[in-house]
Amino acid sequence: MEIPESKMENIIKISNTAAKKLGLSRINFVFSLKKSLGEDVNVNYRKVHDGKVWIEIGPKALKPFGKKDVYHEMMHVKDALEKNLDFSDNLKGETLRMKIIASIVLNFSVDGRLDKMKLPHIGKNERLKITADFLSKKGVKTSRTETRRILKKLWGKNLKKKEVLLSARRLNSVFF
Ligand SMILES: [Zn+2]
DSSP states (O other): OOOOHHHHHHHHHHHHHHHHHHTTOEEEEEEEEEEGGOOOOEEEEEEEEEEEEEEEOHHHHTTTTOOHHHHHHHHHHHHHHHHEEEEETTTTTOOHHHHHHHHHHHHHHHHHHHHHHOOOOOOOHHHHHHHHHHHHHHHHHHHHHHOOOOOOHTTTOOHHHHHHHHHHHHHHTBBO
16 A cells, blocks of 8 residues: 555655664665554664664555654654664563563653654643543553553653663553
8 A cells, every 4th residue: 555645755754863862774664554453663673773664554544644743753763763662562562461561661662762853743631632542442451540650750761672671561560
């Protein structure tokens, strides 16, 4: 499936600027639409060290996919490149639940760092809301106050892989 031309032009324009600002201008980004993703976005950075990254967007995620989202995905790419933080590969031995929780942890790190850099980002409250909706959709019950407390502390933290997993375990302990 193809992304409509005008939307594609806009995404490429934003991504070129974002790549420059984040020091990723050597990476070749390929954007495509993937029906099965629904409202999700998937980044494949297995070839990031060869300079290639694929960003697949679900049809329902395409319309709102804008500046904030491009910067968000590119920050994940930066983490994969500079800190080997590719949770799809690095968390191979972990359960799907832990992978999902680790991705929540990383999202707070990523958006908070963009916030500190004064670059386009999803705000803290919006991210908290997205996370709450996401967890309820997955059927995960949480202690709301504890969850928010842990997540707020992660905002903008420059986490290493070990710390991502530690935080994910802490978060998992307040989920039931
Ligand atoms: Zn993310």
